Amino acid sequence: VFNLPEYVVLNCARPVLIAPYASGEYKVGRNVLIAWNGSKEATSAMTSAIPLVRGADNVIVAMLDPEPQDAPAGIAPAADIVAYLARHQVRAITLTVPGAAHAGEALLSLVAELDCDLLVMGCYGHTRFRELLLGGATRAVLRSMSVPVLMAQ
Amino acid sequence: MSYKTIDVHVDASVHAPARIQLAAALANDHGAHLIGAAMTCISRFVQTAGSGDRAPSAVAGFAEKLHHDACQALDGFENLARAAGVRSWERRLVADDPEGGLVLLSAFCDLLVLSQTDPAHVAAGAVRDLPEFVMLNVARPVLLLPYASVSAQLDGKALVAWDGSLEASRAVLGALPLLGRMREVVVVQFDERGPGAPGAGAADLLGWLARHDINASIESPTTGIGSGEALLSLASELHASLIVMGGYGHTRFRELLLGGVTKTVLESMTVPVLLAH
Numbered sequence: 001v002f003n004l005p006e007y008v009v010l011n012c013a014r015p016v017l018i019a020p021y022a023s024g025e026y027k028v029g030r031n032v033l034i035a036w037n038g039s040k041e042a043t044s045a046m047t048s049a050i051p052l053v054r055g056a057d058n059v060i061v062a063m064l065d066p067e068p069q070d071a072p073a074g075i076a077p078a079a080d081i082v083a084y085l086a087r088h089q090v091r092a093i094t095l096t097v098p099g100a101a102h103a104g105e106a107l108l109s110l111v112a113e114l115d116c117d118l119l120v121m122g123c124y125g126h127t128r129f130r131e132l133l134l135g136g137a138t139r140a141v142l143r144s145m146s147v148p149v150l151m152a153q
Numbered sequence: 154m155s156y157k158t159i160d161v162h163v164d165a166s167v168h169a170p171a172r173i174q175l176a177a178a179l180a181n182d183h184g185a186h187l188i189g190a191a192m193t194c195i196s197r198f199v200q201t202a203g204s205g206d207r208a209p210s211a212v213a214g215f216a217e218k219l220h221h222d223a224c225q226a227l228d229g230f231e232n233l234a235r236a237a238g239v240r241s242w243e244r245r246l247v248a249d250d251p252e253g254g255l256v257l258l259s260a261f262c263d264l265l266v267l268s269q270t271d272p273a274h275v276a277a278g279a280v281r282d283l284p285e286f287v288m289l290n291v292a293r294p295v296l297l298l299p300y301a302s303v304s305a306q307l308d309g310k311a312l313v314a315w316d317g318s319l320e321a322s323r324a325v326l327g328a329l330p331l332l333g334r335m336r337e338v339v340v341v342q343f344d345e346r347g348p349g350a351p352g353a354g355a356a357d358l359l360g361w362l363a364r365h366d367i368n369a370s371i372e373s374p375t376t377g378i379g380s381g382e383a384l385l386s387l388a389s390e391l392h393a394s395l396i397v398m399g400g401y402g403h404t405r406f407r408e409l410l411l412g413g414v415t416k417t418v419l420e421s422m423t424v425p426v427l428l429a430h
Contacts, residue, residue, distance in 0.1 A: 011319070012319065012322070013319045013320075013322035013323040013326065014322070014326070038257075038260065040290070040291065040292040041292070043259075043260045043291075043292040043293075044292040047154070047263070047292070050154060051154065071257070072197035072247055072248040072249040072253075072254065072257070073246075073247070073248035074245055074246050074247035074248055074249075074254070075247055075254075075257050075258060077260070077261075080258075080260070080261040081260075081261060083158075083261070084157075084158055084260075084261040084262070087157035087158050087185075087186055088154075088155075088157050
C-alpha cells in the first residue's frame, strides 16, 4: 500500500511534520516526546526538531531499550543528550522505556499518558533488514497517531 | 541551525594539532562547546567480552600503553583549547576503537572534525578509511581537513557540489553555519548529464540559501565535473577554500557509481571538505 508521508520522509533529506487526520486544534510543541534509540534516523529527528521545540514547556526524550554495550566508558547517552539539547536552549529530561518489541504502540501510549502534543521520531523503511525490524514502529504510529508527528530519516 | 557542540578527533597523529586548532577556531566563531574525543583503540566489544573489566593479562601492557597515549593526546588537546581561548571545552576518553567511539559520540554533536588519512603516517592500529566509515555511519556533517596543510581559519570561497541528491541536500544543510561565514559561496551543478542539465534545482537551492542569508551564485563549468579529479581542479581554479559535497560509499549500486568521486576527493583533497551521507 502506497503511503505518501512515509514515501516523502524516506526520500528526502529534511524533517517532515505530519498532521493527524483526526480533527482538532493543535498547539504543536507544548509537551513534546522525542523517541531516541541511538540510530542515525532518531538522531536526525531529534536534531531537526530543535527549532520547533525550543519554546516547549516540556521536552521528554524517551530512550527506547538502550542496550548496555552501546555505551562504552566515556559515553553516557542520557546525560549527553540532555547536555547537547541544553546547548541548543532546549531543556529536556530523559525517560527509559523498555520493551522495544512494540515500540510504536509504546510510543503512542506514552503520548497519551503524558498528554503530549508532538511526537518526534526516526522513520524506518522496509527494504533492509534493520528497517524490517524498526519499520513496524513507523507504520504503527502513522496508522494510529492522534497528534502531529515530526519524522526524519 | 547553529553549531553548539563540535567534536574533534584527538589522537597521536602529527596532524592532530592543526585539526584541533581549526576546531577550536570554529568553536570560538560559532560559540560552540568543543569536545576533544580520544579513543583507547580497543573495541568496546572486546572489553565487554572479557570476564573482568580489564583486558586479558597478555595484552594488558599494550592496553595500558594505548590508554596512556590517548590521555597524552588529550593533554595536547587541552593545551591547544586553552591557548585558543575556547570558552567551553571538555576532554573525552572513550573506551572504544576510533570509528566506533566517533560514531557513538556523533549523536551528541552538530559537527565532527576529522583529518584526511595520510598514507605516510598511518599510526599503529589506525583505520585507513576512518573518514569514510565515520561519514557513512553518522547522521551529522563531517568536516574533513587535508593532511597537506590547513589554514587556521575557514573563510574565503566555498564550492557547493550540487547534484540534487539526498546526500548533497544533507551536506548543504549541515554546512549552513559554515557557509554563513564564507566570503563567497558558489554552487556548481554536479550532474552526469552534463553542465547546465535541467532538473537538479540549483535555482531553488539559491532561493533557499538566500532565506538563510547566504548569497550564492551558480557556476556552470565548461567541462563536466562528473569525476573527482574534475571537481578538485575546479575547486583550485575557483580558489575555493572549502568544498561541500554529498559523500558516497561503495556498497550499493548507485554508490558504486558516485563512490568513485568521494574516493578520489578523500585521497587527493587539498582544502577542507564538508561531507554528509
